[in-house]
Amino acid sequence: MTQASTPTLVTVAERAGVSRQTVSNVLNSPEIVRPDTRERVLRAIDELGYRTNVVARQLRTRRSFxxxxxxxxxxxxxxxxxxxxxxxxxxxxxxxxxxxxxxxxxxxxxxxxxxxxxxxxxxxxxxxxxxxxxxxxxxxxxxxxxxxxxxxxxxxxxxxxxxxxxxxxxxxxxxxxxxxxxxxxDGRAGTRAATRHLLDAGHRRIAFLGWPEGSGVGDDRHAGWLAAYEEAGLEHAVVQRAEDGVAEGTAAANRALADPGVTALVCVSDSIALGALEAVRELARSEPDRAPVAITGFDDTPVAGAVGLTSVAQxxxxxxxxxxxxxxxxxxxxxxxxxxxxxxxxxxxxxxxxxxxxxxx
The missing domain is CATH 3.40.50.2300 (Response regulator)
Structure with a gap:
């Protein structure tokens, strides 16, 4: 493209049928421009191949963007x-x-x-x-x-x-x-929904596998499990804590499942839940007469979808x-x-x- 044909704010404005200031607003403060107008200007920019002079814009606004x-x-x-x-x-x-x-x-x-x-x-x-x-x-x-x-x-x-x-x-x-x-x-809302889902399915002794106390995020998710239990008028069940990780999740689940009344696990993360899934599979092999144990995770990572893990999506x-x-x-x-x-x-x-x-x- 020759220098003479290099697009400018003016040519973009003419193509989009708006003012030069509107084009400037789309480039510098797009949120103040109506969506349909913004889309029209962006389309004109693409069609003309307009490129902003970043250095000039920084000098003019004294901002780095x-x-x-x-x-x-x-x-x-x-x-x-x-x-x-x-x-x-x-x-x-x-x-x-x-x-x-x-x-x-x-x-x-x-x-x-x-x-x-x-x-x-x-x-x-x-x-x-x-x-x-x-x-x-x-x-x-x-x-x-x-x-x-x-x-x-x-x-x-x-x-x-x-x-x-x-x-x-x-x-x-x-x-x-x-x-x-x-x-x-809202981690509390997430684990509350997971616990209520398990309560609705008939589970009553639901263990929570969480991170060590003092973690803001972890404590928030623990509070959701606790809230669902209180709303159901039931006594709190088992809590086991571990650092985040698959192996740590397996160990925490094994400790929780030592209680034969536990039939479900609400996990603070998908990492913990995947470890718990391995513990539940081993339990099914060693105690084939024991009822299946339900599991939920948190984060809905791609691996959760791959293994069929119920999880809370952020x-x-x-x-x-x-x-x-x-x-x-x-x-x-x-x-x-x-x-x-x-x-x-x-x-x-x-x-x-x-x-x-x-x-x-």
């Missing part, structure tokens, strides 16, 4: 699936909003904070996405104190003093940990979309345009063969 994300530590092929899916969904959502994801590595939270400082200095990065939130999370306090846009996949797990949020709002002070933008999956695409929406609003200086800056998304139970057998009392 980059979001930083610490590359999650290597995990086993089962547990790592959730963060892999999130990273893919986040990248797609960011691109659709005119942003890019920059990955970086850090050994721990303190190293991650050092990278925040480094990236702000060297790249002028616009904001950060955080994962793996936990009690005592120093990252959120540092970002809040430095007035840097960020959002987290995961809730803050520290209890907040009563009235703190209202006081902060009234005083007009920057949000502190607990008041920042976050999106999370709508990761929705999480990524809301996080990008929150960050884009912060970066553009219009956080009030996102009314829900703390979002809890309910997961969905996917029923498969491991829990379909009804238990006859």
């Amino acid at each position: 980059l979001l930083g994300l610490r590359m999650p530590p290597a995990a086993d092929g089962i547990s790592g699936q959730v963060l892999d899916r999130f990273l893919h969904a986040l990248t797609e959502e960011a691109q659709g909003s005119g942003l890019r994801i920059m990955l970086f590595a850090a050994a721990d939270d303190e190293a991650e904070i050092r990278e925040y400082e480094n990236l702000r200095t060297t790249t002028g990065i616009d904001g950060f996405v955080l994962t793996a939130t936990h009690s005592g999370d120093t990252r959120t306090r540092w970002l809040s104190d430095h007035d840097i846009p960020f959002a987290t996949f995961g809730r803050p797990w520290d209890p907040e003093p009563a009235g703190r949020a209202a006081e902060a709002s009234a005083e007009g002070v920057p949000p502190k940990p607990g008041h920042h933008a976050w999106v999370d999956i 709508p990761i695409d929705q999480v990524a979309a809301r996080i990008v929406e929150q960050l884009r609003a912060q970066i553009d200086g219009r956080p009030e345009d996102v009314p829900d800056h703390q979002v809890l998304i309910e997961p969905r139970l996917v029923v498969r063969t491991t829990s379909r057998t009804e238990h006859r009392r």
Whole structure:
């Protein structure tokens, strides 16, 4: 294509039948443009082969259009699936909003904070996405104190003093940990649905296989199992805890199944559930007269579908979309345009063969 025929904002605007400013809005703030208009402009951009001058845009806006994300530590092929899916969904959502994801590595939270400082200095990065939130999370306090846009996949797990949020709002002070933008999956609702599913099938002694106490996510999922039992007016059954992993799940299931009354297992993750599945298969071989044991997992990883494991599915695409929406609003200086800056998304139970057998009392 010759220089004379290189498409510009003006030629794109003429092709789409809109103003030059509308084209600029589609490129820089697509969420403020009506969907049908945005689609028409994007189609014109594709047809003409228009490419934005990124350097010029950065100089004009003094923004990098980059979001930083610490590359999650290597995990086993089962547990790592959730963060892999999130990273893919986040990248797609960011691109659709005119942003890019920059990955970086850090050994721990303190190293991650050092990278925040480094990236702000060297790249002028616009904001950060955080994962793996936990009690005592120093990252959120540092970002809040430095007035840097960020959002987290995961809730803050520290209890907040009563009235703190209202006081902060009234005083007009920057949000502190607990008041920042976050999106999370309602783990309590997920395990509650799984437990109710098993109760409806006739099971009454349902063991929970969870992570060690103190894990915010794990404790949240345990609370759902507990809530379903309380709603049913039944005494709580067996709880066994283990680190996440298939072998650990097998060991925890064996401990739970030492109680001959246990007929079902609600597992905190698919990794634990797959280990439990192996324990149940071995039990069926060694005690053929024992009733089948039902199992549910959490995360609905691809392996769950492959082995017929009932599991709780996390709508990761929705999480990524809301996080990008929150960050884009912060970066553009219009956080009030996102009314829900703390979002809890309910997961969905996917029923498969491991829990379909009804238990006859």
